[in-house]
Amino acid sequence: MSLTDVTRELLVRYLDTWAPGALHGARRATFALVSRAPSSVPAAEAALRVFAEFADRLRGRQLTMIVAAPDADAVRERLAAVQAELRTPAALTVHTLPDAALLPAGLTAARAAGAPLLVALDGDADDATLRAVRAGKPGELLTVSADGRDLRDAGFGLDAAVELVDDAGRAVLVCLGTPSAKSLEAFKNELWAVDEYAGVRLRDPHDPDRRLLDISLTPNPAPLRRELLDHLAAQGPRTVTELKHFTMTGTVYRPADTVRALHGLLDSAAVTRDPEHGRLGGDVVIARSRTAVG
Numbered sequence: 001m002s003l004t005d006v007t008r009e010l011l012v013r014y015l016d017t018w019a020p021g022a023l024h025g026a027r028r029a030t031f032a033l034v035s036r037a038p039s040s041v042p043a044a045e046a047a048l049r050v051f052a053e054f055a056d057r058l059r060g061r062q063l064t065m066i067v068a069a070p071d072a073d074a075v076r077e078r079l080a081a082v083q084a085e086l087r088t089p090a091a092l093t094v095h096t097l098p099d100a101a102l103l104p105a106g107l108t109a110a111r112a113a114g115a116p117l118l119v120a121l122d123g124d125a126d127d128a129t130l131r132a133v134r135a136g137k138p139g140e141l142l143t144v145s146a147d148g149r150d151l152r153d154a155g156f157g158l159d160a161a162v163e164l165v166d167d168a169g170r171a172v173l174v175c176l177g178t179p180s181a182k183s184l185e186a187f188k189n190e191l192w193a194v195d196e197y198a199g200v201r202l203r204d205p206h207d208p209d210r211r212l213l214d215i216s217l218t219p220n221p222a223p224l225r226r227e228l229l230d231h232l233a234a235q236g237p238r239t240v241t242e243l244k245h246f247t248m249t250g251t252v253y254r255p256a257d258t259v260r261a262l263h264g265l266l267d268s269a270a271v272t273r274d275p276e277h278g279r280l281g282g283d284v285v286i287a288r289s290r291t292a293v294g
Contacts, residue, residue, distance in 0.1 A: 001198035003164055003172050007144050008043050009198075010174065011120055013190035014142065015050045018183070019063070022116035023054060028062040030112040030136070034100045034129075035122040038071035041078050043120075048082050051092055058091040064110045068097035104132040112136055124148045130155065133177075140178040142187075150205065151177035158184045162191060162252045163203040165212060173205060181248070188254040192219060204252045213252065221261040224253045228261055229270060232288040237274075241282035262286060 001009075015031070022029035031051070033044055044067045051063055067075045076096045083094065097106050100121075107117070117136025119125075121143045125133070133139045134155055141151065150161035156177030165171045176187045191202070194215060201212040204223075211223055224247065231246050232238060238246070240262065244255040253261075259280055265271040274285045 001195060001200065003166050003170060003200065004039075006164055006194055006198050006200045007172060007174060008046055009194050010190060011043060011142065012046050012050055013193060014187055015047055015118075016053075017186045017190065018116075018118055018140075019051055019054050020057065021182075022118070023057045023061055023063065026115050026137075027060070028064070028111065029116040030064045030066065030107065030110050030118075032066040032068065032103060032107065032112075032117075032119045034067075034103055034119060035069040035071075036100050037122065038069065038074075040067060040069035040071060040122075041075055044069075044075050045078055045082055047120075048079055048088075048094065049086070052082075052086040052088050055086075055089050055092065058089050061091060063092050064112070065092070065094045066097065066103070066106050066110060067094070068100045068103045068106060070098065072096040072098040104128045107132045107135075118142065120144075125154070138179045138183070140176065140180070140183060143173075143175045143177075145173050146171070148173050148175075151175045158249060160184055160187060160249070160252075161205050163205050164200050165203050167199045171203065181245075184248055185255055188248060188252075189256075191252075192217060192254060202252055219253065219257060221257060221264055224251060224257055224261040225265055225270070227251050228258070228265065229288060232271065232286065237285050237287035239282060240280055240284050240286060243286060244282070 033040060033047060069075060079094050113135035114137050117139045119133050119141050123145050125141060133141045151159040154177050157179040158181060159177045161175045163171045163173050178184055196215045201214055203212050213219060228243060244258045247253050247258045248255045266273060270289055272287050272289055
């Protein structure tokens with residue numbers, strides 16, 4: 001699989017989580033797919049097919065899909081055929097725009113502000129797009145770029161960044177900005193669930209050692225152990241809940257990987273726990289041992 005195929009799979013997986021959550025608590029929701037290259041038809045079709053699976057949840061609700069891309073005419077034609085094939089309800093509407101720069105106006109026309117909004121963008125977001133996305137409630141931005149920037153300073157509150165690297169060493173940076181811890185955790189879960197045989201590995205863009213991680217539902221915990229040790233050395237003792245939050249926001253790993261990594265650190269006496277015995281619950285305090293190395 002190519003990097004494009006894997007990023008499309010990740011988008012589909014995340015949409016499969018995002019759509020039911022967005023439709024559960026709101027009367028309307030908006031998804032926008034933005035591409036600066038004429039290659040958006042496969043991703044747009046895949047997204048529409050995901051939304052069609054939730055047609056039964058659209059009664060009394062509105063789900064708007066916007067595609068902004070140079071090949072807008074081809075997208076419109078293909079998505080119209082898919083809608084006819086799947087007999088999607090009138091509550092699932094599709095709009096196309098011929099230029100990514102038109103997205104903020106398109107979101108305004110769709111009344112995207114104040115309701116769940118997810119924008120998937122090929123490349124970096126300009127200031128107008130960032131403002132439009134943050135107006136969602138919640139507003140989330142998923143970006144994919146070959147040499148872009150992460151979303152740490154984009155004003156979303158929470159963010160994740162990971163590089164997908166193929167066997168030839170080519171890489172793309174995938175970032176999610178969101179105000180929702182639940183959404184960020186869901187994104188991490190889907191990230192580690194993509195096809196492990198696709199010939200793509202993960203890399204933390206902030207890792208000075210540039211370590212490549214095999215995609216797996218049970219990833220190698222060794223790099224996370226080192227990151228947890230470094231975090232404890234810098235910040236002092238932390239509860240398990242606080243360490244899970246660090247894992248989610250400061251590493252490429254999932255919060256669920258934290259406990260497994262901590263068990264390894266406890267077994268090697270690299271950290272201590274208080275209380276010393278019992279379940280490793282969220283209020284257990286973890287401290288780096290004085291003898292810990294690394």
